[in-house]
Amino acid sequence: MIDPANNVDEVRDVFVVDGKIASAPATAAEVIDATGKLVAPGLIDMHVHLREPGRGDKETIETGTRCAARGGFTSVVCMPNTTPAADNTGTIAFIKQRATEAACVTVFPTGAITKELKGEELAPIGSLKKAGVVAITDDGRCVQNNELMRRAVEYSKMFDLPVLDHCQDYNLVADGVMNEGHWSTALGLRGWPAIGEDVIVARNILIAEQTDWHIHCQHISSARSVELIRQAKKRGVKISGEACPHHFTLTEACVKDYDTNYKMNPPLRTERDRDALLAGLADGTLEIIASDHAPHCSYEKEVEFDHAPFGIIGLETELALSLELVRKKVLDIRSLVEKFTVNPARLLRLKKGTLSAGADADITIIDPEREWTYDVAQSASKSRNTPFNGWNFRGCAMATIVRGEIIWRGNGPG
Amino acid sequence: MTATTWKHKDLLGIQELTAAEINEVLDTAAAFKEVGDRAVKKVPSLRGKTMVNLFIEPSTRTRTSFELAAKRLSADVINITTTASSLVKGETLKDTALNLQALNVDIIVIRHSAAGAAHFLSRLLHASVINAGDGAHEHPTQALLDAFTIREKKGRIAGLNVTILGDILYSRVARSNIWLLTKLGAHVTLAGPSTLVPRVFEEFGCRVTYDIDEAIRDADVINLLRIQHERQRQTMFPSIGEYTAMFGLSKERFARTKPDAMIMHPGPINRGVEIDSEIADCGRSVILEQVTNGLAVRMAVLFLCAGRRNATEGTVGVRWSSNADG
Secondary structure, eight states: EEEEEGTTSOOOOOOOOOTTSSOOOOOOOOOOTTSSSSSOOOOHHHHHHOOTTTTTEEEEEEEHHHHHHHEEEEEEOOOOOSSSSOOOHHHHHHHHHHHHHOOOOOOEEEBBBBBGGGGBBBOOOHHHHHHHOOOOOOOTSOOHHHHHHHHHHHEEEEEEEOEOOOOOOOOHHTOOEEEHHHHHHHHOEEEEHHHHHHHHHHHHHHHHHHHOOEEEOOOOHHHHHHHHHHHHHHTSEEEEEEOOOHHOOOOOGGGGGGGGGGGGGGGGOHHHHHHHHHHHHTSSSEEOOOOOBBOOOOOSSSSSGGOOOSSOOTTTTHHHHHHHHHTTSSOOOOHHHHHHHHHHHHHOOOOOTTOOTTTTTOOEEEEEEEEEEOOOOGGGGOOOOOOOTTOOOEEEEEEEEETTEEEEESSOOO | OOTTTTOOOOOOOSSTTHHHHHHHHHHHHHHHGGGGSOOOOOOOTTOOOOOEEEEOOOOSSSHHHHHHHHHHHHHHEEEETTTTGGGGGGOOOHHHHHHHHHTTEEEEEEEHHHHHHHHHHHHSSSEEEEOOOOTTOHHHHHHHHHHHHHHHHHHHHHTTTEESSSSOOOOHHHHHHHHHHHHHHHHEEEEEEEEEEGGGGGGGTOOEEEEEHHHHOOEEEEEEEOGGGOOOOOTSSHHHHHHHHHHHHHHHHHHHSSOHHHEOOOOOOBBTTEEEEEEHHSSTHHHHHHHHHHHHHHHHHHHIIIGGGGGGOOOOOOOOOOOOOO
16 A cells, blocks of 8 residues: 555555545455555546537547546546636536536546636636636646736635646747657658747746746646756745656657657657656656546547647556556656645645545555556547557556445456 | 669658669659650550549649649549649548549549648558658659759769758758758758758758858759748748848859859749849759659659559550669
């Protein structure tokens, strides 16, 4: 059992009574033998797109959360770029209602920073908080107006709401579709330069410092952004960053055959950037791992590279790709579990991510040695856009438990 | 070199080709060029084959050249241009291509504004796919006709100094030329505004300079590219006037080139912008010969990719030239 929140890493039993972690077993309890496995607090993915409302052909709250369960996640945080956008309390109420009806894991919604994610006027942030959002973000978009961003952060502080930002300067990035550099030049694809991310990360650091409030930089992909965050954290700025498995696993060279399953935003970058992400994960600069699970229909992805939407599904492969970091000695298992549990829980004030007595019995039992092959045709997702189809993995969730209920048992997601 | 090197069904780019394969195209083109001088400008190499010119980006020169090349090889040709095609009605490229395949088309020549479009089609189709220009990626037949022209005029490619001048970043002609010329042993210099000729091109075996006079001083071949307004962001240089002043091939600059330096341009030329109008028409300009050679090169490409499966007919109607410069 690993419970970083309580500084526990030892062989012991975990008891569940009435959906809560207990200090002693119930009288007639089901027993799961997890000898030799890892029993962790239920994993949290704080960056997923469930596409509902509006794009149920790509994913729904039901199918997206089933992916989460297979991948070992007991909580997901969904992004507000739905149709309509989650910039109003009605949409938040709808998401929560659908989650109650159809989700097999806990769904925490985020709200928009600006109306319709347009970056022009603030969304009703206080009302969104009352409706139940755990953060605000314009993910998929990025507020370009620095004054508006400053006010959004100042305003959110009053409600104890962290601000998440997809860091992308529109002028520098323009119509870029892959990392600017050797491969974009060779392939004749328009570049999405790392500086287009770095400029906004630097902006966010200054605004976080000015407002003394928390900005979390989503899916960091560039070496310089990692360094900017590292330096800012050293002087106590309320800034943080997350890394996605595709960014710390793959590089821009993967784009060479114009396979749109390697088109994501921000783009895959160089080996140097990937190494910097690994260093950032290792030293805690990047304290959270998230998937940016972004389902798209096959007909949308099976087009010219320029015309394909950005993003891949990731919930089912995330844990296995991350366990690879432990095998490569980038992280120890405890730090890995932290990045999926206490760290996102602390940032978003979720009462999750721990096995303390009395906490919700959200538990992920991980078999770190189980070998399996990803067959996306068997995915719980409605979409098939992954570059990891056919990959052989080691390690998966053998059981995913939400409030004491076993919602997934298996030997790999599919 | 033997005449059986070529094994590709598609021509997607120069980057995938070996020097031997490039030379085979050039040798085959030399044989086909002679067909254009005959009274009856036609050989039966592609008789019974159907070729579709799928042009999803405007072009006159390249489309006409491919059409004529196919007709001289006795193929049936259909032209689909973006306005005529169903793509504007929201059909995907994949569906358009599968529909053409359902009609049993043998060759699809594709011009598209998106890099990788030809690769995308080649993965979907049994038909031969010929890349007639994909975004800023490649324009392989242009590079082949440029090489053919250089070889014809200069007798060789290896060891020559070739300067490509202008908008390199957005140019598929530049990329295909870079791959081809470096594979065949030429020394390639790229010059133009630093925003359009980033240093990253040095990673592909080229020399990059921003001193145009130095770039053209020792050049045996000067290949001028036009500014690709349609692909360019708006911030790359101040104005056309400044471009001409800083990088245009003026009479003064031309006077300082080697006396036998050859002037090339893939067209369409913008007279008075990248090239002085008189230089475009002078004796050292081979711009129109490039067009003539383009036809022969495209006949060769169509024949090599799709024609030799007609082998039983044995009526290629060309002789195999033994070799040029290897």
